[in-house]
Amino acid sequence: MKPFCRDTWVEVDLDAIRTNVETFRSHLPKSTGIMAVVKADGYGHGAVHVGKEALASGANSLAVAMLDEAIILREAGIEAPILVLGYTPAESVEIASRLRVELTAYNSDWMIHANEFLQQAGLEAVGVHIKTDTGMGRLGVRTSEELMRVVSTLEASPKLTWTGIFTHFACADEPDTTHARRQHETFQAFLQDLRHAGKKLPMIHCCNTAAAIAFPEWGYDSIRLGIGLYGLYPSPYMKERADVSLVPALSLKTRIAHVKTATEPFTVSYGATYCAQPGEQVATLPIGYADGFSRLLSNRGEALYNGTRVPIVGRVCMDQVMVRLEPGAGQVNDEIVLYGKQGDEEISLDEVAALIGTINYEVPCMLNYRIPRVYFQSGEEVGVFHPLTMKHAPLERCK
Incomplete structure (x- = not known):
């Protein structure tokens, strides 16, 4: 008997996920890794099944928007590195430690409080990626002076480990590359300032899907593969460029x-x-x-x-x-x-x-918990997840 009653469902082609990972793998420098972004329940496709397939296909790590999303991945048995890209309340750092989830930070006060929580609980150190704001205007440090203060606070925090530094592009999917290039120049300047200060840089990443398509040479240690993982292009312009051929999943x-x-x-x-x-x-x-x-x-x-x-x-x-x-x-x-x-x-x-x-992006993300996700590989059904009942049918291949 099928695990859902209403005759409405989403089908996700895991072969398409694999193809898209492999497409970016061949488009990027060999030294650049792939961080598969599975926030928003895998852009509506289902984070667990997509995350497992992405990792099995060559992705090195996963990224989510909030710690709650990382919890779901860990509970599903995923052991790969996970980065939370958004804000995490300092008191939640204890959960991140227990689950070995890395967090994004950009504020010295947050680091001080997070370190205190971990010390009081006697927990292991948490990996931290510093977010720089080079022109997105959301989260991140905006000046070299601010960056140096944050790095110094992080280095002085025994329960926090500096594991990454990154930025995010606002206009990398547009024909006019002026803003993206300016952001990248600012990011490079931040990195150079850190080198001049004698800092040993951790993992560096800046490219979202659009930047990875247009500027693969900016891949550094990893890209963050979001919308492209699902076979969708960041904009009509990026689709018209035809740098990569993606398969909708x-x-x-x-x-x-x-x-x-x-x-x-x-x-x-x-x-x-x-x-x-x-x-x-x-x-x-x-x-x-x-x-x-x-x-x-x-x-x-x-x-x-x-x-x-x-x-x-x-x-x-x-x-x-x-x-x-x-x-x-x-x-x-x-x-x-x-x-x-x-x-x-x-x-x-x-x-x-x-x-x-x-x-x-918004269209699959709107498909909500009332619709079951059915997963296919090589034309065969290999798993079902029905968010309404929160029941996973195991995907044996990706265990």
Whole structure:
């Protein structure tokens, strides 16, 4: 018996994850490692299964946005190095120590408090990556003087170990490289100041997916492979460049729950924004905006049925959506593809993002805990995770 009841699910092709890791591996200098970014539950694909496959495919470590995400990976048996890229409250450093998770820091006061917590608890030292803000304007030290103070505080903290230094690019996915180059020059200046001060530099990393594509020579010790891991490009421009060929890993599928054929005009969904005409067939699908299928696709989006595009009609409801089919075509339980390929047709996440006025990153991230993830390798189902019930079906190959 399948581990979920509603006929709506995400399929993740782990072969695509492997291909994308290998593609970046061949695009980068041999000395540059790959840190697979699996924050936001692997950009909606499932952090555990994707993380394991990325590591099995040649990634050296994983990165997440918050410590809670790292806990999930450790509980799933992943032993590889994990870096938390975002802010972690100082009192949570004890969890990081117990789980051997490295943290991001950029503030001397935080380091002092974190060190005190670890000393009082008698725990092992925690690895720390210093974040520099070279032009992103979020987290990080902004001046050489500030950086020197932070490094000095870190070196004086017996329970903290300096294991990395990094920055993050704001515009590396754009045709105009001025901002990215300026950021890299600032980062290089920080590194040079540290060398002149006699500091032995730890792991250095600065490239996100976009920078890794455009500037592989900036790879240093590692890149942070985020959106590219999932077969998506950081921007339409990066896709057009065609430096690397990526394979999308995610499909969103459902099955027809009900079919009705209009014998007279009838309105469809809230607001009566669509009126079915005699002879039209309207199929109801068990997915809605509560699952992360955007209401902005109302009367605009499309789905795939028998390899053909069919329009979404009426407003997307919380739990259901309707599509118009050719008269007499649809049957209950027939498969519908909302994102992905069916036959020769494809509805890409880029297309969906453009329709709803966002970026492709957001589209899979919106797919939430109500939708199970089903994992495939070599065309065979190898694992299932249903966030609603929080049950993992083991993926034997990646143990």
